[in-house]
Amino acid sequence: xxxxxxxxxxxxxxxxxxxxxxxxxxxxxxxxxxxxxxxxxxxxxxxxxxxxxxxxxxxxxxxxxxxxxxxxxxxxxxxxxxxxxxxxxxxxxxxxxxxxxxxxxxxxxxxxxxxxxxxxxxxxxxxxxxxxxxxxxxxxxxxxxxxxxxxxxxxxxxxxxxxxxxxxxxxxxxxxxxxxxxxxxxxxxxxxxxxxxxxxxxxxxxxxxxxxxxxxxxxxxxxxxxxxxxxxxxxxxxxxxxxxxxxxxxxxxxxxxxxxxx
Numbered sequence: 001x002x003x004x005x006x007x008x009x010x011x012x013x014x015x016x017x018x019x020x021x022x023x024x025x026x027x028x029x030x031x032x033x034x035x036x037x038x039x040x041x042x043x044x045x046x047x048x049x050x051x052x053x054x055x056x057x058x059x060x061x062x063x064x065x066x067x068x069x070x071x072x073x074x075x076x077x078x079x080x081x082x083x084x085x086x087x088x089x090x091x092x093x094x095x096x097x098x099x100x101x102x103x104x105x106x107x108x109x110x111x112x113x114x115x116x117x118x119x120x121x122x123x124x125x126x127x128x129x130x131x132x133x134x135x136x137x138x139x140x141x142x143x144x145x146x147x148x149x150x151x152x153x154x155x156x157x158x159x160x161x162x163x164x165x166x167x168x169x170x171x172x173x174x175x176x177x178x179x180x181x182x183x184x185x186x187x188x189x190x191x192x193x194x195x196x197x198x199x200x201x202x203x204x205x206x207x208x209x210x211x212x213x214x215x216x217x218x219x220x221x222x223x224x225x226x227x228x229x230x231x232x233x234x235x236x237x238x239x240x241x242x243x244x245x246x247x248x249x250x251x252x253x254x255x256x257x258x259x260x261x262x
Contacts, residue, residue, distance in 0.1 A: 050123040074126070078098040079097075087163060136165075140186060157186050160207050164207060178216060181212030213244075230248060232255075
């Protein structure tokens with residue numbers, strides 16, 4: 001894995017209203033101070049807060065739609081132990097509980113309502129391509145460049161990999177924010193055959209990642225993965241997995257790392 005230290009984006013594009021003078025000033029990105037007009041029409045208050053996705057209002061149990069789906073992707077790593085968060089755009093009890101766990105993990109008020117402070121933390125944690133700051137699409141796909149050839153469409157495979165990255169981000173934070181080494185993720189059918197993967201491996205859906213020992217060790221990774229939405233965990237003691245820990249989402253539960261007591 002290439003552990004990234006990502007420079008932070010500007011969280012918001014601010015518009016200052018000079019109430020005392022009743023004027024609002026706007027400076028074009030290319031303009032020098034000398035070129036700035038004396039006054040400009042007031043700008044919209046709905047300026048983007050993030051280069052990837054900007055929420056426009058608080059979300060809570062009962063909310064629905066794309067804004068909820070985007071939130072669910074970011075809190076996918078915070079289900080109950082052994083659970084999995086549906087990314088379906090419906091803010092139900094499981095999503096509320098996941099939001100609460102996310103909020104608690106980052107020292108926010110854990111009321112289960114996604115509002116300004118929750119979104120601000122998410123903006124801080126993500127890059128402009130929607131991936132979390134400590135993981136990127138490249139390390140989740142060392143098979144090809146376009147996510148094609150798997151068991152699902154390229155777009156679906158890439159979307160599934162995004163959810164996998166956010167689960168890994170949650171797992172990383174829970175383990176003291178130490179880097180997690182990712183040795184592979186998505187595989188096309190051809191790539192899967194080349195490495196002798198299982199016939200219906202979750203790698204071909206974009207759900208899976210193979211982790212190196214890093215500073216944590218294979219067993220610590222396998223045991224921690226139980227808390228972050230990974231229904232499939234295979235590690236030391238399972239045939240062919242003594243040299244890595246395999247984690248995957250996508251439904252069901254199959255945990256086996258006998259050497260680790262799992």
